[in-house]
Amino acid sequence: MIAVMMAALMSSLTSIFNSSSTLFTMDIWRRLRPRAGERELLLVGRLVIVVLIGVSVAWIPILQDSNSGQLFIYMQSVTSSLAPPVTAIFVLGIFWRRANEQGAFWGLMVGLAVGATRLVLEFLHPAPPCGDPDTRPSILGSIHYLHFAVALFVLSGVVVVAGSLMTPPPRGIQIENLTWWTLAQDVPVGAKAGDGRIPQKHTFWARVCGFHAILLMCVNIFFYAYFA
Template sequence: MSFVTNTRLTVLTVSGLRGLLMAVMLSAIMSSLTSIFNSASTLFTMDLWRRMRPVAQERELLIVGRFCVLVLCGVSIVWIPLVKSSQGGQLFNYINAVQGYLGTPITSLFVMAVFWKRMNENGAFWGIAVGHVCGVIRMAVDFSYPAPECGEEESRPSVLLYVHYTYYCAMSLIITCMSIVIFSLISKAPTKDQLRGVTYWTRIDKLEDNSPNHVEENPNSPLDEDSDMKLKSSEDIIVEDDETKDCKYWVRFICGIPKKQQENVTPHISRKQIRQFLYEKPKWKTFMNINAVIGLLVMVFLTGFFA
């Protein structure tokens, strides 16, 4: 009797753990999708739509952003058959492969931009273009030749058989960095004023007083001196009239569309305040660097041991 009871408890425990892990995986996927949808819709709305329609108001931008999210959801549903055909239908491998194909060049771009002062706009553009072309080519080949079923003959190209996607991502990282270096060196180098506060080495550099772009630091001045807009306190909130019986009111309420926009300008943050914020005390700087090195060594060991 006790054996049967223990067996039932074990089965229930295993089932509960499976349900817990399934909930964790679904939550992680939903969190990733919502962040991707939000970022993609923001990029489209703020960088593309505002260029096409400079006179667009905030309400229009809000509607366009939400419509963009709906379109992305539809594209994600249509993309499901491609997920099944890539990486043997394994979702984890598919996510890592696609992120490696398309995200590795972006990693190269950010690392080079932060730690290399000679990098310029020309090198960034052509470097990310070359890296993405390499990633898209590999991804297209991966989708065109899905993994065969168990017992079927292998007919995929050698680049898919002998070059794992992780190795290909490492190659793409190197190719992107080389492209950034080459195109940056054959074009004009950025000036010291352009690099001030941009890279890791120039993040707290001071601008000389004789620089033509020197602006007197005034923490009370607005962010844009040419603008006619005036600062308003956070308490000056425009209250909507109680049109609870109006259909437009409920449509705006359900969709989250504001009726009026509070006119407010972010106060200017002086360069001195930025430098003080970025300054690191030597003691804690050394402590964080040591922890970063230990973390990297642990990650390299785990990756090499379990790969």
Template structure:
């Protein structure tokens, strides 16, 4: 369940992904690009696992020495690959890292400049917006550098485990609001805001408890919360977010239906439905079902 929650958050709402899909010429190309991207995304499952398995086997045979899991791939690369190929792999990794960071920085800059600053100061010129975007990017970089010591405290210092932990805390509130928002016309802004802000607070508390877990009394409530597996915590967290969104929405005024036109499944016009049906064929359906089947198989096989 947790991997599905994180997957919906990342692939359906994360600005880094959404900004790429929005560059498509039309819905048909955007959909097929997403389907093709899903096929490509299946490859890292094996690309990540195979080098790790090789490194573990070589270590057990005494042919490779590494103490930290994060050292497995660099040690493998230095031990097996020749000098020229090592440089090529390192350059490829750096290029991929720079591309990912550029996407993140661009997304953060766009979100702050367009969604926050421009609404506060709508009269701002393009030159001012560009300058604000650069400042926002610089702040994000500095915050990222300042956050590095925290990584060593979380998930045993493993970068991959840290990423999985943090994503499992960020995703539930956004996924709950997103799914309920597009499937129900009764969910309102009050329910979404309460869920997002309370979810942010709960995620922050969980991170703080993880950092200071060693100083907590074993068996206490706070220790048990900090010690709970992050996937299990994410599942319960998601259920809370769903309940909070629904309850707050039901106890507050319903949104004006005229403002929901085209935003939920229940308010899509007949014209939009017809255009959507015309934008895909049986090939898209079969490809999507095939990907879903592979994902379900992997989840069941490795569970």
């Protein structure tokens, strides 16, 4: 059991370090130095990971005061405050053709603002020791962070839907091959996507993979709701 927990923690930490390093290297450093070579980008990425590890070590005292020092619960709490808006936009962007850029932007901004507010409140009002009265705000004391994640997901989805309906819909060329309903396969050689001459032939195996993805998502939601 200890090995399983350590593997889960290491997997989460390495994915966070790798993603953060990639974002900084490709989106920030390449803008500052457009002619940077692969060797330089690799070196910068490694240095960013070293800096992140240093910041993580310096964050340990704050972690010890949050969630009774339980690292896994702390990580899940942070994820529940930041991940639901991104998940809502991803799901609606795939399964709803009417979703557009404006709706996704405002859904992400509202969701992240609400999630960051709860996250700041958790830092300012840590959970009391067992047996002590809970004097934290009601959003912390009466709403579990997993239940808050569900509410934040719904809120972000509502904002995305409202923002998309109040703005012009995306054009067909903008969502071609990007949603569940606009998959186009077997494109002829030399043809360009979105030129209107390509038949919308849906591949059987693409549908099978999509069905399995939906099935796995339903299983995850079931376990999430059951154990929450």
